[in-house]
Amino acid sequence: MTRLVLGGSGYLGRALVERWDAVGLSSRDVDIRDTAAVDALFASMRPSEVVNAAYRQDDRATTCDGAVHVAAAAAATGARLVQLSTDVVFDGEKGEPYTEADEPTPLTDYGRAKADAERGVLAACPAALVVRTSLIYGGDRPGPQERLAADPGATFFSDEVRCPIQVGDLAAALIELAATQRSGLLHVAGADRLSRAEFAELLAGRRVRTATVAGSGLVRPRDCSLATGFARSLLQTRLRGAREVLESRSAP
Numbered sequence: 511m512t513r514l515v516l517g518g519s520g521y522l523g524r525a526l527v528e529r530w531d532a533v534g535l536s537s538r539d540v541d542i543r544d545t546a547a548v549d550a551l552f553a554s555m556r557p558s559e560v561v562n563a564a565y566r567q568d569d570r571a572t573t574c575d576g577a578v579h580v581a582a583a584a585a586a587t588g589a590r591l592v593q594l595s596t597d598v599v600f601d602g603e604k605g606e607p608y609t610e611a612d613e614p615t616p617l618t619d620y621g622r623a624k625a626d627a628e629r630g631v632l633a634a635c636p637a638a639l640v641v642r643t644s645l646i647y648g649g650d651r652p653g654p655q656e657r658l659a660a661d662p663g664a665t666f667f668s669d670e671v672r673c674p675i676q677v678g679d680l681a682a683a684l685i686e687l688a689a690t691q692r693s694g695l696l697h698v699a700g701a702d703r704l705s706r707a708e709f710a711e712l713l714a715g716r717r718v719r720t721a722t723v724a725g726s727g728l729v730r731p732r733d734c735s736l737a738t739g740f741a742r743s744l745l746q747t748r749l750r751g752a753r754e755v756l757e758s759r760s761a762p
């Protein structure tokens with residue numbers, strides 16, 4: 511039984527490979543934009559379970575088209591597929607947490623690429639599970655969130671809300687879900703709804719400079735909180751809130 515993590519050199523992918531008996535591949539091993547390369551990989555490796563954590567924020571060909579190539583190859587070879595997606599498929603204007611039943615309303619190119627990837631993946635491979643998640647943090651080495659919070663010159667929005675998830679919790683949940691037959695959409699995120707400023711202060715352990723999206727003139731999804739009740743009812747893994755994870759870290 512071969513397990514495969516695409517994006518295995520990334521922040522989430524590394525955490526998955528560490529916890530799972532899986533082969534982790536980077537873009538140097540296989541470029542998922544290349545349909546023939548993806549098909550050849552699946553034909554030779556015949557993976558039983560695949561998590562696709564590969565993406566590039568500013569490259570639709572990877573984030574959307576590549577995900578659909580992977581889904582088609584998974585369907586053709588009967589591999590179990592779990593595809594990662596994001597909370598920013600939503601516009602952040604709902605005023606309460608988004609459920610799996612809410613329609614995507616992306617504001618950014620990245621959000622649009624991910625929303626189109628979700629649809630394309632489920633059309634190519636209806637048995638796949640698409641997991642929407644939020645800001646990922648808390649790995650062995652500082653990731654993008656930690657690096658930003660450590661920058662004394664950075665400013666953080668106090669009116670942009672997310673449900674950050676610790677990377678080990680997310681990896682454990684994905685491993686659990688890969689072993690099920692569940693398909694469709696699922697929201698897997700941390701228990702706490704936090705502003706970007708609150709989250710940065712927890713990560714940095716100090717006060718940070720704040721601003722508001724409203725005052726910035728930027729078009730950004732403001733409150734992309736995810737309702738995770740369905741995932742919690744399915745999972746043994748606890749999806750801890752960032753307060754529990756980060757405040758316990760600094761406790762004596």
Ligand SMILES: NC(=O)c1ccc[n+]([C@@H]2O[C@H](COP(=O)([O-])OP(=O)(O)OC[C@H]3O[C@@H](n4cnc5c(N)ncnc54)[C@H](OP(=O)(O)O)[C@@H]3O)[C@@H](O)[C@H]2O)c1
Pocket residue numbers: 516517518519520521522523535536537538540541542543562563564565566572576594595596597643644645646647
């Ligand atoms: N990070 C977050 O806060 C966050 C929030 C919500 C959702 N997500 C989702 O979670 C997933 C993982 O995110 P991450 O932060 O772990 O990503 P990451 O650290 O940026 O890693 C991206 C991975 O994708 C690979 N990759 C990029 N282009 C590729 C291509 N054309 N073909 C094959 N592989 C390619 C990279 O390989 P190289 O090392 O060779 O570049 C790397 O292994 C993504 O689907 C993302 O949308 C992340």
